[in-house]
Amino acid sequence: MEKKFTAAQTAAYILAGALLLGAIWRIRGTHGWGGGWGLYTVGMVFLFYVYAVFARRSNASFLHCILTSLAAMLTAPAWGTLVNQPSGFFDSAQGVRETAACSPWSGVFMLLCLGFGMVPLYLFMVSRLFSDKPYPVWKYITVFALFFLVSYLCEATVSHGIVRLVQPESVVAVEKGLQSGGVQGSAYAAYMKHFADIGWAKKIPFGRNYFSEIEVVSRAVAAFATAVVLRFAFKDRAGGRIVFWGGAAFSVGITLANVFFVLKNKLTVQAHPWLSGAWSFWEFFTGFFAGLLLMLLLFRVHKIFPDTGIQDKLLPRIPQRVSDILLCAFVFVFGFGVSLLRPVALRMEESDILPVVVYAVSGVLIALFSALMLTGKLPKMWRRDPTALAAQLTIVLFLVHAAYYFFVGFGECVPKILENDAVRTLMLVACPLFFAVFLPAQKQKKQI
Helix, strand or coil: CCCCCCCHHHHHHHHHHHHHHHHHHHHHHCCCHHHHHHHHHHHHHHHHHHHHHHHCCCCCCHHHHHHHHHHHCCCCCCCCCCCCCHHHHEEEECCCCCCECCCCHHHHHHHHHHHHHCCCCHHHHHCCCCCCCCCCHHHHHHHHHHHHHHHHHHHCCHHHHHHHHHHHHHHHHHHHHHHCCCCCCCCHHHHHHHCCHHHHHHCCCHHHHHHHHHHHHHHHHHHHHHHHHHHHHHCCCHHHHHHHHHHHHHHHHHHCHHHHHHHHHHCCCCCCHHHHHHHHHHHHHHHHHHHHHHHHHHHHHHHHCCCCCCCCCCCCCCHHHHHHHHHHHHHHEEEHHHHHHHHHHHHHHHHCHHHHHHHHHHHHHHHHHHHHHCCCCCCCCCCCCCCHHHHHHHEEEEEEEHHHHHHHCCCECCCHCCCCHHHHHHHHHHHHHHHHHHHHHHHHHHHC
């Protein structure tokens, strides 16, 4: 049965989702998270929020939570050289930085591609909560394999032509960089010889920029192909909509938020000191705008597609004892334990002893709780209904990561609470505001 929402509840949940994704996306970009693991954190916290808001029973499980969070980290591309392109230039990202001019509209195109191909497999996994189509394991494998197959095929073929058409300056710049490094051949030949090797590309002036562009264009095409297959081959209207329009939400979010780089490049940091935090503002508002649009999309899909309660069978039939051990290791130890332990240890890695203490104490606690759950002394969390715990988990996980961000640090990685800048102030407002909006909405939902 569809859960009804009042207009006030809907508005509150959409705003809270935007604040949550904005704050956690900003946290993701700091030391201790970053890259794929950062997107894992974003994916988990936001997924529990989706669980809490919609309480969809279809495919809801802690196994689904961890698999979905992992899907977020599988498609994380490199984007460091793309952020200045809407301002009309890109840099060499090698040695003494050089810059080359480009059309700002080509930069906008690259950012749109970046956002669209950012987390399509995560969006697919989220769509399993809203879809009315049951999926056997082979369909999951097909979706994941299709995405990577199309992405790699594009990296070997059409993406080079697209980049050459949209931003020929990038091709000219990298081929000059190859010549200066004594590398013979075209940009295409170099890419195929060192296929998607960003590490090698960083050694060539403008190489990282070109390799990143090929990757983000390829993943955008692959995300589009995935949405088409879901919608028309698998007849999965909810899946197709969420992957396509969810990708569009990230495209708009990551591109709109780039206004902070445009301002920084057009103005001066000396005259406007707050622009020194352009990257951090970009991160926050990428998540904020994407979260706003994504929540609008999910409310629309939730209204159209009733919750059927279907459960895809992702695990083979194995003895319950074996299943408990495997799920305890995968869900509790890895899914929650490692992901919560890693950021705090990394934020203190300049210390010789503190990370060791963190790993040792946390390791003992994780082992203890695992043993108590497996022996029945504590409830086996992986068997629990995550929709019943989702609001509490959203609050706890967000508070833990925010506490790491604000209060944990060592050496050069100082706690953010000690930094006196505009971004810290923004986060100090956004984090409490999320709770001020989310908690009353949850309370009202329980009273209905």
